[in-house]
Amino acid sequence: MQRWVIHVDMDAFYAAVEQRDHPELAGKPVIVGGLGSRGVVSTASYEAREFGVQSAMPMAEARRRCPRGIFLAGDHARYSEVSARIMTVLSGVSPLIEPLALDEAFLDVGGMEQLYPDIYQLAAEIKQRVRQTVGLVASVGAAENKFLAKLASDLKKPDGLVVIAPGKASGVLASMPVSRLWGVGAATNGILRELGITTIGELARFDLALLIQHCGNIAQQLHALANGRDDRLVIAERPPQSIGKELTFAVDLTGPDRLRAELLALAEKVGWRLRCSGYSGRTITVKIRYGSFRTITRSCTLAQSTNFDETIYQTACTIFDKCSHTEGIRLLGITVSSLQSGDQLTLFDEGDKRRALYNTVDRLKARFGEAIITKAQLLR
Ligand code: TTP
Ligand code: MG
Numbered sequence: 096m097q098r099w100v101i102h103v104d105m106d107a108f109y110a111a112v113e114q115r116d117h118p119e120l121a122g123k124p125v126i127v128g129g130l131g132s133r134g135v136v137s138t139a140s141y142e143a144r145e146f147g148v149q150s151a152m153p154m155a156e157a158r159r160r161c162p163r164g165i166f167l168a169g170d171h172a173r174y175s176e177v178s179a180r181i182m183t184v185l186s187g188v189s190p191l192i193e194p195l196a197l198d199e200a201f202l203d204v205g206g207m208e209q210l211y212p213d214i215y216q217l218a219a220e221i222k223q224r225v226r227q228t229v230g231l232v233a234s235v236g237a238a239e240n241k242f243l244a245k246l247a248s249d250l251k252k253p254d255g256l257v258v259i260a261p262g263k264a265s266g267v268l269a270s271m272p273v274s275r276l277w278g279v280g281a282a283t284n285g286i287l288r289e290l291g292i293t294t295i296g297e298l299a300r301f302d303l304a305l306l307i308q309h310c311g312n313i314a315q316q317l318h319a320l321a322n323g324r325d326d327r328l329v330i331a332e333r334p335p336q337s338i339g340k341e342l343t344f345a346v347d348l349t350g351p352d353r354l355r356a357e358l359l360a361l362a363e364k365v366g367w368r369l370r371c372s373g374y375s376g377r378t379i380t381v382k383i384r385y386g387s388f389r390t391i392t393r394s395c396t397l398a399q400s401t402n403f404d405e406t407i408y409q410t411a412c413t414i415f416d417k418c419s420h421t422e423g424i425r426l427l428g429i430t431v432s433s434l435q436s437g438d439q440l441t442l443f444d445e446g447d448k449r450r451a452l453y454n455t456v457d458r459l460k461a462r463f464g465e466a467i468i469t470k471a472q473l474l475r
Contacts (some may be wrong), residue, residue: 097261099214100320100329101202101245101425103185103221106253107391108198109169110140112177115230124161127169128154138170141253144438148264173464177229179371180461184228186373186436188221193329194294199248201241203329222256229461238264242277242325276320278313286310295321332433338374341428342460347375347386349423355412360473362408367465369402370457374434377409383418389427395419400435403449404470407431413475 105111107129111418114120124143128136139161146161157164178197178373185192191203204217211217218235229295234255243264247257259267273279273287273295286309292298298306299321319325332457340361348354358381369375380394393414401407404438411429459467 097208098205098239099203099207099237100220100239100244101189101204101214101221101224102241102250102285103181103200103202103233104226104235104245105181105198106232107138107144108231109174110143111231112139112174113167113169116173120165121324122166124164125167125449126149126154126157126161126164127167128157129169130154139164149277151186155313166447168336176371176465177461179368180229181225181231181233183371183373185221186222187218188224191329191331192446194332199328200341201244204237208337209313215256216259218256240323240325241327242320243267243323246275253267253293266297266323267290267292267297268299268323269322271295273298273317273321276317278320283310283313283317334374334436337380337430337432337434338365338368338372338376339380339428341370341426341432343426344383344424348427349421351420354424356472357427358411358415358429359404359408359470361427362411363404363469363473365429365431366404366407367457367460368404369431369434370453370459373474375402376435377432377433378431379407380428380430380432381411381414381418382426382430383415383424384426385422387417387422388420388425391418396433398470400433402431404454417446 096290099183104328110125113125113127120140124144124146125140126136126148127138128134128241136148136150136154136157139148141163143164148157148164149159163378174197182192182194182200184474185200185202189202192200194200196259201396205216211220214237218237222235225231232254234248234252236244236250236257237243238259239261241395243259247259248255269466271294271420273292274284276295282425290301290309290440292301298317303314303318310317342357342361378394378396379398380392382390386388395410397410399432456468
């Protein structure tokens with residue numbers, strides 16, 4: 096069976112999220128990073144890259160190169176949320192997904208030939224699903240292994256789609272500098288240069304025994320990569336144990352209405368996180384820390400797993416009502432555990448209607464941020 100690995104990497108990820116959420120920034124040089132005197136650039140939109148602005152560059156240098164740039168501190172919670180959404184879309188393509196960073200992942204798609212006429216169409220479908228769901232552009236590379244797939248996703252950025260067909264790697268690699276290989280830093284680069292090796296093609300043809308003499312342990316790996324060989328497997332991420340959220344209040348809270356409103360806000364956040372990451376769970380746990388710092392956790396396990404805000408909220412209220420209310424409360428938390436992949440299963444029509452409602456709500460949240468829509472009770 097042909098091995099196929101796909102690598103997905105979002106274009107100018109942080110900057111693209113900012114441009115998507117603030118349409119007035121579209122087409123402009125947007126630079127996200129530390130705005131303090133010693134800040135560095137996290138990323139720059141492709142418009143800003145034309146001015147020579149790059150990741151990891153001191154912000155002061157970026158301002159010199161691009162005085163008309165729009166400089167933003169960024170919103171990391173938001174990027175994580177968008178990332179979770181992207182990973183869920185990718186998990187829908189193949190359960191064998193290995194996220195590498197917020198904006199990139201490997202997918203093992205070997206054996207999916209029956210579902211797609213060819214690998215190019217599968218890669219195109221992934222780009223389209225990501226664009227439809229989160230409104231952002233991904234570059235995608237497909238090849239017979241991880242190394243080549245990652246290289247491929249980078250070849251035609253932005254908005255790239257490159258397939259390196261089996262056996263065609265040497266043509267792509269030949270003239271690339273050896274620094275493109277994993278494991279080649281400044282030191283190894285120096286050694287290779289002394290051996291007269293600057294391109295991957297030269298390294299691929301170099302005598303392995305001689306290379307081991309000069310580079311030691313890493314030689315074999317480098318030689319294999321230079322020849323387009325990479326045996327590493329795509330390792331699927333293990334599902335999380337639980338998903339939750341807790342909140343410490345500025346002053347200790349009392350009064351059932353106020354505390355129930357906090358539970359509702361927490362339930363809404365936890366439900367959204369579950370749905371974003373494609374899980375539902377059966378065990379709901381409420382954590383209470385009283386003003387005296389005494390802390391208790393109480394759980395309840397449902398017959399069916401859920402990721403619906405209301406079910407989480409109602410269960411949390413039932414648990415909460417059974418707890419002591421003689422002191423003010425300093426912290427409240429809700430956690431959902433006993434997780435399983437996928438949606439709440441339900442045999443009733445009611446579940447389908449609610450699912451449809453959540454799909455609409457979640458599309459709005461994914462597109463415009465978590466705060467765009469909330470329960471009327473929470474609008475105070
Ligand atoms: P990258 O995928 O390396 O960069 P990018 O998505 O911004 O641009 P492209 O892939 O189109 O070249 O990194 C993903 C995000 O990680 C990036 O948007 C910001 C963050 N990041 C940093 O915070 N510091 C860094 O030095 C780098 C490289 C990335
Ligand atoms: Mg990227």
